[in-house]
Amino acid sequence: APVLRLVLGDQLSRSIAALGDIDPARDVVLMIEAMEECTYVPHHPRKIAFLFSAMRHFAEALRAEGITVDYRRLDEPGEGRSFRHGLEQAVARYRPARVVVTEPGEWRVLEDMRGWQEAVGVPVDIRLDGRFLCPLEDFRRWAGGRRTLRMEWFYRDMRRRHGLLLTPGSEPEGGRWNYDQDNREALPADLEAPDPPAFAPDALTREVLDLVAARFGHHFGRLQGFAMPVTAADAEAAFDHFIRHRLPRFGTYQDAMRQGEPFLFHSLISAPLNAGLLDPLDLCRRAEDAYHAGHAPLNAVEGFIRQILGWREYVRGIYWTRMPDYAQTNALEAHRPLPRFYWTGETGMNCLRQVVTETHDHAHAHHIQRLMVTGNFALLAGIDPAAVNAWYLVVYADAYEWVQLPNTHGMALYADGGLLASKPYAASGKYIDRMSDYCRHCRYSPKKQLEDDACPFNALYWDFIARTRAVTARNRRMMMIHKTMDRMGDEKIRALRDKARTFLDGLEYDPPVRR
Ligand code: FAD
Ligand code: DLZ
Ligand code: SF4
Secondary structure, three states: OOEEEEOOOOOOOOHHHHHHOOOOOOOEEEEEHHHHHHOOOOOHHHHHHHHHHHHHHHHHHHHHHHOOOEHHHHOOOOOOOHHHHHHHHHHHHHHHOOOEOOOOOOHHHHHHOOOOOHHHOOOEEEEEOOOOOOOHHHHHHHHOOOOOOHHHHHHHHHHHHHHOOEEEOOOOOHOOOOOOOOOOOOOOOOOOOOOOOOOOOOOOHHHHHHEEEEEEEEOOOOOOOOOOOHHHHHHHHHHHHHHHHHHHHHHHOOOEEEEEEEEEEEEEEEHHHHOOOOOOHHHHHHHHHHHHHHOOOHHHHHHHHHHHHHHHHHHHHHHHHHHHHHHHOOOOOOOOOOOOHHOOOOOHHHHHHHHHHHHHHHOOOOHHHHHHHHHHHHHHOOOOOOOOOOHHHHOOOOOOOOHHHHHHHHOOOOOOOOOOOOOOOOHHHHHHHHOOHHHHEEEEOOOOOOOEEEEEHHHHHHHHHHHHHHHHOOOOHHHHHHHHHHHHHHHHHHHHHHHHHHHOOOOOOOOOOOO
């Protein structure tokens, strides 16, 4: 009897554990376009199209190797409403000796997967996902007993373990582990970022685009203009383009934002990387090669490697060692619903309008846009973490809960009470003004606090500091801010808090009705 090997949509690596010992003469690979995966939250159509197209291309590549792939398309009648349903049907079809699958990227799916063996009546072997640079066992050992889990220490261990950017004496290249301080420049007005490469949809992708437009066109997000890399070869080409044209400036302008330019010097590889089309260690090594070849400076290469080798692995470790309780925490007791403008972009606050619109159009925004614009607003306004998490999971093509949740819940919202971030990433309009040109195109002024045209972020910021005093005043890194607030005097603070309340009360909260 065959072994049935299930490959999920974000497991599109030839080296995935479930395919490890495949016998092409005997086994069947199962892939399922599952309605439930598209709708448990209403994913951005671009994200669905990207995954379906990447899945179909991956299936074709396996078939070209002589492997039998049973690919269940969404538009086949009666097929694959969910992973479980699709698997049950396939087991009935093939009567396999056993089922082999790789552990998923979301707790929700793992919980379900644990019940599959009983449901289908054949052994289900759930294999570890070997595509990460820190096995979860190692992360557990590293985290065990530590009260706070700072990324920086984890990252240094990872640099040593993988021998990246080390001198022959195992010291950090250049004498420092971290060049983040050099990576906070605003963008000079005359500096243009090169356009990222566009990948014109082939016939297979066009078919997917039609399907997704018909089925999910009513979800938040734009499908037109789809040009994402959907094969390993295209993703490699996209990464090459980044190394050649954007990596040299990636570090210096990592935190910068500019009106109308969502990509700047970023790599744009998160969606193909998280789906399995790229290998993280390979990306780090190729960036390191660019440094040794004198093509890119150390602050750029170290900054890039830190994101992949450090942050990406670290948030995954946090997710799997802390779930399911992690998602339930709400350290700052935030309960406000999500304002409607997160879905419509309709707000006078230009920075938010820009980021929501770019997110709608591209299923992408870069890190500082996610953290310091939409994330910062949600933090300051005290929006319910569950609502914010759901939004981030829906809108970004790279979002799977293992990476989205710690970034949103922990880093942006401080809902975990500081397990992940050493202090809340709260900022006033001054920060956004320094790092972008958004304020120049805004009806509000970041320099004003109480006037009618004062940037709402300013009042919201002081309201946040005052409101969260019990938690934030205990934080050593926030003491100065509380001292500053005390010096401002009660009357000023009261006026700012009134202004914040009036502003928040004036927002619309009902989600827009779609179709
Ligand atoms: P670059 O800036 O070029 O960075 C290179 C790579 O480093 C990224 O592709 C990514 O794989 C990795 N990386 C960078 N920062 C992080 C990080 N904080 N955590 C994990 N990996 C990182 N990233 C996701 O992949 N999926 C998400 O759902 C996601 N949600 C986020 C939510 C919030 C609130 C915030 C603040 C960040 C989130 N990130 C998420 C991290 C980061 O914003 C994206 O990885 C990045 O913007 C992707 O664009 P890029 O490929 O051009 O990244
Ligand atoms: C995100 C997603 C979507 C939209 N659709 C599918 C699908 O139809 N079939 C599939 O195998 N995977 C899909 N995915 C990715 C899964 O949601 C992902 O594998 C799980 O969340 C575990 O990480
Ligand atoms: Fe955003 Fe305030 Fe600047 Fe307007 S003034 S763009 S709301 S930070």
